[in-house]
Amino acid sequence: MARTAIWKSIAQSLTRDIADGRYATGAKLPSEAQLSAQFGVNRHTVRRALAELSEQGLLHARRGAGVFVATTPADYPLGKRVRFRQSLRAAGHIPGGEQLAITTRSADPKEAEALQVSAGTLIHICDALSFVDGQPVGLSQSCFDAERFPDLPKIHRDTKSVTATFHALGLNDYTRVWTRITAISASPIQAGHLRLTEGDPLLRSECVNADLSGTPIEYGITYFAGNRIALTVDGEALEA
Amino acid sequence: MARTAIWKSIAQSLTRDIADGRYATGAKLPSEAQLSAQFGVNRHTVRRALAELSEQGLLHARRGAGVFVATTPADYPLGKRVRFRQSLRAAGHIPGGEQLAITTRSADPKEAEALQVSAGTLIHICDALSFVDGQPVGLSQSCFDAERFPDLPKIHRDTKSVTATFHALGLNDYTRVWTRITAISASPIQAGHLRLTEGDPLLRSECVNADLSGTPIEYGITYFAGNRIALTVDGEALEA
Incomplete structure (x- = not known):
């Protein structure tokens, strides 16, 4: 036998x-x-x-x-509204966030263009790490016009959530203007934060969000661990 | 200072x-x-x-x-309708496609679920390579119900375009049901086709498209060279 x-x-x-x-x-x-x-x-x-x-x-x-x-990547739907935590919670995950740094400096030409401000305008830059079920999934850098949102760093340090910060600043609604997704290899620093190995594949998602008048209020880039987050687009949500 | x-x-x-x-x-x-x-x-x-x-x-x-x-990745907008060539042409690029193989075999459970057919149903599988400005950018595998589209392989060999093939089959309109994007490292075979190095980052885009009655007609996975294609989502196209 x-x-x-x-x-x-x-x-x-x-x-x-x-x-x-x-x-x-x-x-x-x-x-x-x-x-x-x-x-x-x-x-x-x-x-x-x-x-x-x-x-x-x-x-x-x-x-x-x-x-x-092994984890099945958690789905993060790219909807009209940016709701990272809310949509992950809805799918039964436990989202989390950790503030790494908040810096205030002059906008470089690319940041200025995205935020529709003049180059050299002061901006706040928030570096953060997001978690799903206790595992780091995204490393993000978001830029905000410091003239429009002078108190953002102080508030953001408490809320640790962009949505909550905007809410506290009286912006109860804002929407996705554009999102651009490519794939890159993790640098040593990115790998360190995301607990990956250098060279591991990352989703790079660059986006601009605007207030209801259409004025950009946030420009950001998030690097997602390629095997931990899936960005999804629901055809039903796309206009014909 | x-x-x-x-x-x-x-x-x-x-x-x-x-x-x-x-x-x-x-x-x-x-x-x-x-x-x-x-x-x-x-x-x-x-x-x-x-x-x-x-x-x-x-x-x-x-x-x-x-x-x-770095080459600037060509933008491929994820719209309600799947229009790879059309949207790249509109952005001033020259799109192209190369048929690698067409196979007919039984659907595995995942393919069957995506196409909403019984496991074991015969499906046609088209492997293709897409180009932008002469450079390979995407390696794709698309599945189609062979019972519904018996002549698809013959037509597809001529048209080399899914949109054109569906058009020839009388399907003049079809839409994106869902798209799911992750990042992976290129295998030696993927790297070979895309003229990349093994381990280079790829965007993996899995999607289902349906006819106007909502019946799935195509299930596919495309691996895009991470630095040559950017998948974009236009907030304007997202419903509130």
Whole structure:
């Protein structure tokens, strides 16, 4: 009778554990040493099972950090309104944000053009990291006209959310003017923030948002971890 | 008075050189050693300036080959209607397409779900390469219900365009149902077709298109060279 290789039955056992939710999406698996002890086999056998599941896309090894249950990218719908947290919450995810820095300096020509201000105008620049289910998914830099929004840094430090900041500034509604999506390789700094490896693929989403009169109020670039966020466009939301 | 960091002024100088056309789109920059000599600084400073410009998307480092002035990606607007060639032509580009293969086989569960047919239904699969201005920009695989469109392969071999094929089949109008965009690293095969390097970032765009009754007629995945195509979403086209 053919005997199933030990590494294969370990791979099957782990697959069942993942399917049963014993190891949740994004969760870290026990270490090789712990799994060796658990299954009563040597590390080499465990490693072979983990390699098989990684090839299947079920696991994801992060250098130096361990082996994780692969995540299905969270969908972020590009709607008329920018609602990162709201739309992720609606899909059952837990969104989060971390402020990295707020800088005030002169706008470079590109920023000035996007915000429709003169080059050299003072702008506030907010660097932030966004999270989904505890995992960093996006590194963003947003620019705002400092003359129009002098108190933005102070408010943003508290709210940590652009939508909430605009709300506090009396802008209860604003819409997406344009969004431009390309793919790039993560630089060491980007990889560090997003807990990826240098060279990993990122979605680069550049966008301008405007108030209801059509005046640009935010120009930003977000780098999303390519395997953690999917930008979606709903055809129903597109006008004919 | 605050002094601009040396690497920053080098980055600004290079930005001006690119803007002035001294270094054309796609051109190779002088080596780090040459730039160090030119600016009278050490290589570390030059490297910092180059890293900054790469992050801005102005430069593109190719491992082992050098640093190049990034080509501006051609915009491909994601509208209600799928009009790859038409929209690129409107922006002054020359679009093109090359048929790689047409296969007929049973739909796998994912394809069947997307096309709303039973798993195992025969489908036609068209593999194609799309070009902009003579450069390969997208590698796509599109699936069609073979029962509904038995003559699609024959027609598609002539038209080499999905829009033209549907037109010949009497479908003069069809619309985007959903589009889902992530970023991945190019496999050796993808890199070969797109004339990129293995591991280069690709935009992965998965989509379903439907006829006017809402029945899915095409399910496809396109891998776009991350630095050659920008997918754009026009806020004006999004319904409130």
